[in-house]
Amino acid sequence: MPKAALQPVTDREAQANLKKSIFKPVPLEVIAQYLPSEKVDYLREVCGGRDPYVWGVKPRSDDSGRKQWEKLGIGDVAFFAAFGRAVLCGSIVLRHEDELLAKRIWNEADEEIGSFPLLYFMSDVKPVDFSKHFANRLMGTKPNDNWQGFVVKSEEVSAPLIRLADEADLSPPAPALDQFKSAIEQLLNGISETDRKGSALRRLEQGHLRNHLFQTLATKSCAFCKETFDPEFMVAAHVKKRAVCSLKERLDFENIVIPLCNFGCDDLFEKGYLIVDHAGLIQQGRSLEQSEGAKRRIRDIIGTNCNWWSPTREPYFKFHRTSVKEPLRKFR
Numbered sequence: 001m002p003k004a005a006l007q008p009v010t011d012r013e014a015q016a017n018l019k020k021s022i023f024k025p026v027p028l029e030v031i032a033q034y035l036p037s038e039k040v041d042y043l044r045e046v047c048g049g050r051d052p053y054v055w056g057v058k059p060r061s062d063d064s065g066r067k068q069w070e071k072l073g074i075g076d077v078a079f080f081a082a083f084g085r086a087v088l089c090g091s092i093v094l095r096h097e098d099e100l101l102a103k104r105i106w107n108e109a110d111e112e113i114g115s116f117p118l119l120y121f122m123s124d125v126k127p128v129d130f131s132k133h134f135a136n137r138l139m140g141t142k143p144n145d146n147w148q149g150f151v152v153k154s155e156e157v158s159a160p161l162i163r164l165a166d167e168a169d170l171s172p173p174a175p176a177l178d179q180f181k182s183a184i185e186q187l188l189n190g191i192s193e194t195d196r197k198g199s200a201l202r203r204l205e206q207g208h209l210r211n212h213l214f215q216t217l218a219t220k221s222c223a224f225c226k227e228t229f230d231p232e233f234m235v236a237a238h239v240k241k242r243a244v245c246s247l248k249e250r251l252d253f254e255n256i257v258i259p260l261c262n263f264g265c266d267d268l269f270e271k272g273y274l275i276v277d278h279a280g281l282i283q284q285g286r287s288l289e290q291s292e293g294a295k296r297r298i299r300d301i302i303g304t305n306c307n308w309w310s311p312t313r314e315p316y317f318k319f320h321r322t323s324v325k326e327p328l329r330k331f332r
């Protein structure tokens with residue numbers, strides 16, 4: 001049975017390295033300059049002629065990194081987790097130690113040759129999306145286990161995570177915009193899609209939008225309450241409902257979503273209790289008859305500026321306003 005390897009990639013170095021060997025594969029011709037030819041032939045074979053994805057582990061002074069890495073076997077699945085969520089996974093086809101190749105792949109500085117020399121190679125990388133808390137619950141591990149350092153779990157404990165990886169569709173990682181676009185286009189052209197494919201696409205699209213807001217733009221505060229949250233408590237919410245967006249609108253990723261928090265703002269916007277007016281001020285939309293708590297939350301926010309509003313986003317906010325059925329009540 002395959003094992004799950006938990007690979008944190010939150011720090012800045014890891015985020016930079018992701019771009020070099022996980023968001024895109026590493027060319028086999030580069031790998032061939034370092035690995036023995038039988039391993040290169042094996043990689044070519046097992047990856048069906050495509051280039052593999054590569055990640056590296058630090059041995060650490062007490063060899064704890066190496067001990068974990070040595071547990072990795074062919075068919076095990078690495079889960080890449082950043083900011084509290086697993087976002088990508090890849091099936092492992094080979095491990096190999098090589099300081100020089102590590103240095104080459106990640107352009108490491110001369111003085112620290114190959115700081116991630118314990119390499120593992122993956123034939124594919126695909127998006128997943130679940131929180132560490134959810135995964136800990138599935139695995140029956142400590143709820144507050146926050147995935148410090150690279151860890152390979154036992155076969156038994158790994159099983160539910162491996163199932164999640166199996167269910168994830170084989171798709172390119174979220175940041176590949178071209179593939180994201182063509183996947184949506186294919187779906188809209190009705191190329192034999194099924195519900196399963198549709199939901200995989202939705203995950204891919206959502207992954208891309210989240211990536212744009214919370215990694216590319218590093219948005220940390222909610223556009224409504226302006227409070228700062230970790231990305232796991234933030235939502236890339238569609239200003240215009242996704243279901244009624246045209247293809248062009250869905251691809252307008254710089255304007256179609258707004259970063260909102262899970263502590264009320266997303267829900268209040270989605271349900272139309274809060275709207276943004278043509279000047280970018282947050283106003284009350286539908287009125288709320290009961291529940292003092294929600295009313296208080298609304299009162300705290302209305303009349304403040306929505307720092308996400310801009311003229312290019314106004315058409316979407318306008319659509320949201322007009323889709324709110326009840327007559328608008330203006331404050332201030």
Ligand SMILES: [Zn+2]
Binds near residue numbers: 224225260266
């Ligand atoms: Zn908020």
